[in-house]
Amino acid sequence: MGPAVSRNVLVPLIVACALFMENMDSTVLATSLPVIARDLAVDPIALKLALTSYLVSLAVFIPVSGWMADRFGARTIFRAAILIFMAGSLLCALANSLAWFVFARFVQGMGGAMMVPVGRLVILRTVPKAEMVQALAYLTIPAMIGPVVGPPLGGFISTFFDWRWIFFINIPIGLVGIVLASVFIENVREEDVPPLDLAGFAMTAIGLSALMMGFATGGRHLVSEEVSVLLVAAGAVMLFFYWRHARRAAHPVLDLALLRIATFRAGVVGGSLFRIGVGAVPFLLPLMLQLGFGLNALQSGLLTFAAAAGAMFMKTLAARILRMFGFRRTLVVNCVIACAFLAATGLFTPETPHVVIITVLLIGGFFRSLQFTSINAVGYADVTSRDMSLATSFASVSQQISLSMGVAIGALALEATGYVRGTDGLTAGDFAPAFLIVTLVSLTSLAYWLRLAPDAGAEVSGHARTSRQITAEAVQDNMPGR
Numbered sequence: 001m002g003p004a005v006s007r008n009v010l011v012p013l014i015v016a017c018a019l020f021m022e023n024m025d026s027t028v029l030a031t032s033l034p035v036i037a038r039d040l041a042v043d044p045i046a047l048k049l050a051l052t053s054y055l056v057s058l059a060v061f062i063p064v065s066g067w068m069a070d071r072f073g074a075r076t077i078f079r080a081a082i083l084i085f086m087a088g089s090l091l092c093a094l095a096n097s098l099a100w101f102v103f104a105r106f107v108q109g110m111g112g113a114m115m116v117p118v119g120r121l122v123i124l125r126t127v128p129k130a131e132m133v134q135a136l137a138y139l140t141i142p143a144m145i146g147p148v149v150g151p152p153l154g155g156f157i158s159t160f161f162d163w164r165w166i167f168f169i170n171i172p173i174g175l176v177g178i179v180l181a182s183v184f185i186e187n188v189r190e191e192d193v194p195p196l197d198l199a200g201f202a203m204t205a206i207g208l209s210a211l212m213m214g215f216a217t218g219g220r221h222l223v224s225e226e227v228s229v230l231l232v233a234a235g236a237v238m239l240f241f242y243w244r245h246a247r248r249a250a251h252p253v254l255d256l257a258l259l260r261i262a263t264f265r266a267g268v269v270g271g272s273l274f275r276i277g278v279g280a281v282p283f284l285l286p287l288m289l290q291l292g293f294g295l296n297a298l299q300s301g302l303l304t305f306a307a308a309a310g311a312m313f314m315k316t317l318a319a320r321i322l323r324m325f326g327f328r329r330t331l332v333v334n335c336v337i338a339c340a341f342l343a344a345t346g347l348f349t350p351e352t353p354h355v356v357i358i359t360v361l362l363i364g365g366f367f368r369s370l371q372f373t374s375i376n377a378v379g380y381a382d383v384t385s386r387d388m389s390l391a392t393s394f395a396s397v398s399q400q401i402s403l404s405m406g407v408a409i410g411a412l413a414l415e416a417t418g419y420v421r422g423t424d425g426l427t428a429g430d431f432a433p434a435f436l437i438v439t440l441v442s443l444t445s446l447a448y449w450l451r452l453a454p455d456a457g458a459e460v461s462g463h464a465r466t467s468r469q470i471t472a473e474a475v476q477d478n479m480p481g482r
Helices: 004-040 042-073 074-093 099-128 128-145 147-162 172-185 198-216 226-247 257-259 262-279 281-292 297-315 318-345 354-379 388-421 428-444 446-450 463-476
Strands: none
Touching: 004 042, 004 074, 004 099, 004 147, 004 172, 004 281, 004 297, 004 354, 042 074, 042 099, 042 198, 042 281, 042 388, 074 099, 074 172, 099 262, 099 388, 128 172, 147 297, 147 463, 198 226, 198 388, 198 428, 257 262, 257 354, 257 388, 262 281, 262 318, 262 388, 281 297, 281 388, 281 446, 297 354, 318 354, 318 428, 354 388, 354 428
16 A cells, blocks of 8 residues: 555656756746847747747657657656756757747757656556546646746846856756656556657658747748748648548557547647637736836746746645536636636736736636646546557647647737737737737637536546435435434
8 A cells, every 4th residue: 555655646746856847947938038038139029939949849749759658668768858858958048049049949848748748658557547636736736836936036047147047957957857767767668569650750740840830930030921821831731631641540640539539539629729828828927027017027927926826726626626526517617717817817007016916816827727637637537548648649749739829829919919009019008908819719618618528537536426425425314214
């Protein structure tokens, strides 16, 4: 009993070390975007490319992360991924142009593509389904420290030191992760590994990177508008070819047949729609506070950390909430609440008291995190152990693409608002329409949560078991003589 419990707790905490590094890096960077833009002499909106290039790299390499873990061992790939992430961090610290910085973030994404998904795969294969929600909570609680510490740390470094130190701090964290993985994580691998779908990998790599970079470079950032349109068209065509290829391939790199599973389809499609809106927040919020409201990076970071604090607090209650209400009811009601707080963020003005901003971000972070935890858990509820590697890759790709789309849509909304207003540069009034647009996109995910069966994912949430216990107790209470 003791060893099983320790394994179910220890492995998620070790994987969380890598997730901590990745999450802290992203949130530190988001807070420091205006400072980095000024140092590199580029438009702050152009730095959306630094965020999207990382997410595109994740989407490109995640599909092969599961295969590599099966073929070479999860521990081997996990450690190699951390090393690549550290190398990308050093390149970021040495960047002196937008193109170099975007390339360095792409290298970081290569490491992140294998680091967290492979670690999550270890957990999904070693933890019983009945304990999956709690294990995922153990994974994300320490990892949530990164987003909590990241904004104030990024603001402090950018305000009083050089922003390049943001990336140097990944080195000691990565070394700790490598040591812990070497000691405690087994080199789990599959005996019978199918051949890698090289043709499918090439199609998805070209299609996803071209499509997303086409969206991200809109607004004549880095390339011309004509090149952006050409990239979008080429990416869409290549993904169409992959769709045809996947229907015939014996072992496609992204198995579209998984979408036949109702809970997985809801988690991927509905989850992607919800993440598009939320994915814009790390980009829009620091820009609004610094360029719109005139705060410095440290003041901005001391406000935006509240969202991550609320998310971390929620992780301690997620399993209990899902056990009580089930996936369908939780996802439907919580989607509306989370979107309401997302829209409220766009109503902030320079005169809004900071205590009000912190309160809204804190509560909003709580409900958004509950939605993410529920989406992640319900998506794997009906996936067999044999298909878990493919499902993990598929779901992770959809997550990164939706987050990248969120940044691109948020940036496009900002530029469109500025164009309509006829203003040069960003003003406080440009952000409310942008937040409203991404909120409406997130709200469309409601259609998928409403389609879920009332008992969807009951084995994972424990809701059906709780309902039976309540019914049995009610029967006993109504028996004669009681």
